[in-house]
Amino acid sequence: MNTSTDELTPLLQRGYEAGFVTDIETDQSPPGLSEEVITRLSETKKEPRYLLDWRLQAYRAWLEMKEPHWSIAAYPPIDYQAVSYYAAPRSVDPKRPKSLDEVDPRLLETYRKLGVPLHEQAALAGVAMDAVFDSVSVATTFRETLKKAGVIFCPFSEAAVEYPELVRQYLGSVVPYRDNFFAALNSAVFSDGSFVYVPPGVRCPMELSTYFRINAAKTGQFERTLIIADRGSYVSYLEGCTAPMRDENQLHAAVVELVALEGAEIRYATVQNWYPGDEEGRGGIYNFVTKRGDCRGARSKISWTQVETGSAITWKYPSCILRGDESVGEFYSVALARHRQQADTGTKMIHMGRRTRSVVISKGISAGHGRNAYRGMVRMAPTALHAHNYTRCDSLLIGPHCQAYTIPVLEVRHPSARVEHEATASKIADDQIFYCRQRGLDEETAVHLLVNGFCREVFQKLPLEFAVEAQKLIAVSLEGAVG
Amino acid sequence: MNNEQPLLDVRNLWIKAQDQFILNGLDLRIGLGEVHAIMGPNGSGKSTLVQSLAGHPGYTIEKGEISFDGEDLLTLTPEERARRGLFLAFQYPVEIAGLGNGYFLKAAVNAVREARGQTPYDAVEFLKVFRELAPLVGLGQDFLERGVNAGFSGGEKKRNEILQMLLLEPRLTLLDETDSGLDVDALKLVARGVNATRSKDRSIVLVTHYQRLLDYIDPDVVHILIKGRIVRSGTRELAREIEREGYEPLLTAMA
Secondary structure (H helix, E strand, O other), X not given: OOOOHHHHHHHHHOOOOOOOOOOOOEEEOOOOOOHHHHHHHHHHOOOXXXXXXXXXXXXXXXXXXXXXXXXXOOOOOOOHHHOEOOEEEOOOXXXXXXXXXXXXXXXHHHHHHOOOOOOOOOOOOOEEEEEEEOOEEEEEOOHHHHHHOOOEEEEHHHHHHHOHHHHHHHOOOOOOOOOOHHHHHHHXXXXXXXEEEEOOOOEOOOEEEEEEEOOOXXXXXXXXXXXXXXOOOEEEEEEEEEOOOOOOEEEEOOEEEEEEOOOOXXXXXXXXXXXXXXXXXXXXXXXXXXXXXXXXXXXXXXXXXXXXXXXOEEEEOOEEEEOOOOOEEEEEEEEEEOOOOEEEEEEEEEEOOOOOEXXXXXXXXXXXXXXXXXXXXXXXXXXXXXXXXXXXXEEEEEOOOOEEEEEEEEEEOOOOOEEEEEEXXXXXXXXXXXXXXXXXXXXXXXXXXXXXXHHXXXXXXXXXXXXXXXXXXXXXXXXXXXX | OOOOOOOEEEEEEEEEEOOEEEEEEEEEEEOOOOEEEEEOOOOOOHHHHHHHHHOOOOOEEEEEEEEEOOEEHHHOOHHHHHHOOEEEEOOOOOOEEEEXXXXXXXXXXXXXXXXXXXXXXXXXXXXXXXXXXXXXXXXXXXXXXXXXXXXXXXXXXXXXXXXXXXXXXXXXXEEEOOOOOOOHHHHHHHHHHHHHHOEOOEEEEEEEOOHHHHHOOOOOEEEEEEOOEEEEEEOHHHHHHHHHHOOHHHHHHHO
């Protein structure tokens, strides 16, 4: 991957490229949240009764819960009654996604502009895409190819109708609606998201990907993703997300549940580029997300990789429950906070099975007035014989006004468990930049090389096309951060 | 020295760092193809001189002119100087963990090549050039995978500097105490690399404490820098005289 100066110049000028608004007629529910709103939402989506009941239980639980404020993020109170919980382009049939030829060209154009063309001949090689626009899925590609392999990849609302047994069995089994305030809210009002089921022994033939796009104003996005990898199967999944530039803050409260049965492996990658707000901290997405994977079977493996460059606030801890013996959990993260962004992110590795292993590599980059915290927990249960965790948290600070925190919690309940934790904090040093410049590289390129070097271990975990994209994203996000 | 325009022409250079004058009206002319050695006691301003020539932001030029190949060097950024062929081998090469050496070297070579109107090397071409040059300074291909100078021994760092010089093909090379901290074997490798670059259109400045390096690299001119000024210039013999008698007689004469 050679990024020369000439290639970078246009990149540096592009700013937040995803900040445009698609002009499209939208059906949007009036602001506010109540049992009635939830019931109507469920009716619109023609959901089975079990799902509505579950939503209402979640809503009642949520009413009793308090918004958590233990993260480093400071923000004014959120008025949950001022948010619209459902928005969908009028041209999308809420029941069923159509074939690509029937999809509104304005929607196709939106995804093309975002660099994720949906037409199968133009799509990224080997990647099947579910495109979620505000509250609905507008298209899912390569479904036939996947079906031949036995893999189910469809919008969540479709799964709720078509595969009720699977959904009922697994929904909320990793993240129960009582788990936390935002998970309860999501359970009550979630709209679309992706559903994946990989049958026993199947290696999913393509990368699966969901692209989440918020378009409508005064709305939030509350998607729900459920991935089940049955015995001995393998699947690699990637999500991307963007939103228009707006002065108001918009709420994004998603839940992702992963289930890996015996010997199965799930790789889950995120390139999160929600609108981060402007230099003064006006606008941007509040990204309050619960992601958790359950290594339910022996020798199963779940690997989270995240590149978090967007959002005004990120509150997100993709975690692994290592229940099966010899199961493996991984968390690789690059989180960037610049301008007034606040990122509080990390992971929980809950070791329950014997000889379970986990690795946590976290790279936090803070620039401008950004605040970045790694918050992590490693728990070795009394049953976690000979379990092992390795954690490393590196923070890179650019400029004098940013902040970085590392907040690890270790709980070890079995003497045979081993836990290693390393942390570093460093600044991009002036001599490193001068050294690069003396070798003919301009300052901007020098910073990109230094930052990419810092992030390399994590980028290597992404599928190649996305690694390139992630590198560019970091480059763009750091434009003007030095000097 | 010839009478043509020198490659580097420094006139009446006054430089401050942290409110103190370090160079006090220094003059220096380096002709094309010449090798100059600059010697001097600690704190005489040797590193300040070469770092300022490379455009280090920590120094303030109070007065003076520097022309490089007929161009006003002081108006150029550090990277522009590098792209025009000015190379500094650092006394303390900087470590950059995580950034692969191979990636870094290729980016640097291509930045310089593009500035010269040459086509950038692709990965295969770069590797070919690397394989030709690296053995000169005793480095192998495994070295491409490691982080820039990260965890390198002192000798490896200095050899990496010389390798970069060979790759970038500079017109003027400034070696800032490249010999310091090297054992004889490493010193010979460094000297071999430097001698390989000697030619009629490349000039070299060796900054050193000791004349030991000059046993392996034969200079055309030797300068003695004391208290921010060149107080004497001469031939190889001048370096031997310093080696025998130290800087003391010169310091006494100045006092």
